Amino acid sequence: MATVTAPLPGSVTVHEENRLRISDYLKWSVDHKIIGVQYAVTALFFFIIGGTLAMMIRWELLTPALDVAVDGTQYNQFFTMHGTIMIFLWIIPMWAAFGNYLVPLMLGAKDMAFPWLNAFAFWLIPPAGILMIMGYFAGQAEAGWTSYPPLSTLFSPGDGQTMWAISIHLLGLSSILGALNFIVTIRNMRPEGMGYFQMPLFVWSILATSIIIVMATPFLAGGLTLLILDRVAGTGFFNPAEGGNVIMWQNIFWFYSHPAVYIMVLPGFGVLSEILSTHARKSIFGYRAIALSSLAIALLGFTVWAHHMFTSLTPDLRIPFMLTSMIIAVPTGIKIFSWLATVWGGKLRLTSANLFALGFLSMFVIGGISGVMLAAVPFDLHVHDTYFVVSHFHFVLYGGSVLAIYGGIYHWFPKVTGYMLNERLGKIHFWITYIAFFFTFFPQHLVGMLGMPRRVAVYAPEFQPINVIISFSAFVLGLSTFIILFNMVWSLVRKEKQIAGPNPWRALTMEWATSSPPPEHNFHGEPVPFKNPYGYGTEAAYHYLEEQEKELGPSYPQTMEPHKKPSLVQAHAASGD
């Protein structure tokens, strides 16, 4: 196997002049690429904190009795902070990282529409995260990430719960500002010749996500304002004893938080479309269907919120919400089948990125099917508030979002840093993650259906054997995270770095039509988009990539070309271009 450890001729000069120091990432910058990396590093930091809390939860659940937490309240604090951090400080900011870095590049733009606003949106996140964690010293939030009253009002005496609500307010503002920026950038800054239906599907997914954010997050802002007033100003909007209504919070919260599930997973769909097509060397199947189904999910996502409240909902309303919840599986199914048709018959490269994308496909389908099961009222009433629900949303958010994030990191790390990640480590990371993930979350379906409630530290002894399997799998899953962290650091600091070059995956989207990492204003001259960003296997694509290589220099050739390269033309033919 040919391994390039020396710098590739032609790519070095450009590469070195674009190199940034670590200090460049620690200060205010309006460059979307720096902001993208700032988002990513911040999100990874919080991922480790949230992951540590997950390990403490699983340690606690190794035995049916209290072990780690001193009491139930502390256990409540563990899962409250775990859920909140993973959602608001890991997955959502991580997608903002991908969006910030990639959207302007994919559109051939020099930056986002509003660079200053972009930086401001990012810099709201660290203080919000610190505020939330500092709640530990003021009586940590303990009402779950859903923060249902009266648990979050009358039964959460610590100021940490108020700090939690203010922190979510700040994070919501950050999300809205970021989403506004994406919408304006995508609407107005596409290059000539790139209509909406020539955009990469990742850009479509960010557009759909941004629409959800700007339409749903204001509702959470309104609800949080009232919740804070209940806590600090003596109102009782959510206190039935004073004429308030707890169900009102549930309606407001889920009107935001169900669409928020799509905020967390739609960008993953976009990542998947990019990776599967590129690494299968095949045009994406059903481009328009995938693009429009993102919008359909964004709109239908607003019609399903009350399925989270089937047990407290007026019976007359259960059937309509059951139907809408099932209908939303249709656009998701369109995507799944389109991806399967994309890889079907393709020249699949089982790179780390592609393995994670295929892993996403398999695990997300399980999460999707259990979602349809939960949409059915009779089944939902049976498993409500059990580990079945925990299993379902982890299959969606870990099996979906996190595996897509990993895939995205393996795919775009070479563009961001100029260096390849180690493929062998990547594959080890994938298989450990994939197997450990499955054994962590799949058995939770079983204990859930047997009746083990969620959010309890003390449980019936007959559930212990399965919980032991779950906990040890979770520990392995937690440790597997350090493989990718090590891989990233090692790829940057090792002596014999693997220089990526501009386009190591021989991809057709525009972020690859520049050096790695890209220069300050992204492109050397005016970039011209290839007419079909997924037109792999065509003569035109071959010539486009040929010209690109002449202009920008060669790229890391290990994965996209045969090991024994007989001639350049044959190599290109074999790689499907």
Place this chain on the structure above:
Amino acid sequence: MAQQIRDNERPLTRQEALALKNRRTLVTVFQMSWILVFVSLVIVNLQIRSTIQDLPALTPIQFIPPLLATAAILISGWTAHQGVKAIRANQRDTFLIQWRYTLVLGGAFLAVMIAIFIFNPYVGIPQYGAIFRVMIGYHAVHALVIGGWMIQVFRNAQAGAYSPRDYWGVEAAAKLWYFVIIAWILFYVVLFLI
């Protein structure tokens, strides 16, 4: 002076035109997004009201001032629009007059809102009185902040800023004031009419 006139007549460059288009899109999408916070408060209001048997009828002294304030803010929208048209036509004096009317009418509206906030007609009804006050206060904060921006625009214009070629500050302030008006109409219907 001649240089300034030439600058005013120069068409926008491609980059300037794009920046303006971006700003206009941003304000439009922001308005569509942020109005939903007001909608969420309306939903809470209606939810709380549905649990109350009989909401006491407002006395004339409680009903007429908000009605007049609504008329004032609607007229202020028209004068703000006239102001934007004037600056676009390079009629600075007309702009200053129209903008001054807008500020006075907006100030009158805000004064009534502060009075309603203090003399809350539903103070005896615990949660409805609270949501009524939250809605009035929340809207007033928006009126105050955007009104402050409009005062700054007025001062800038007095100092010679803005031209037919570059009047984004005026346009943005006017658009946000329209937002305040639309949000108020939404609230007014819910709080005083239905």
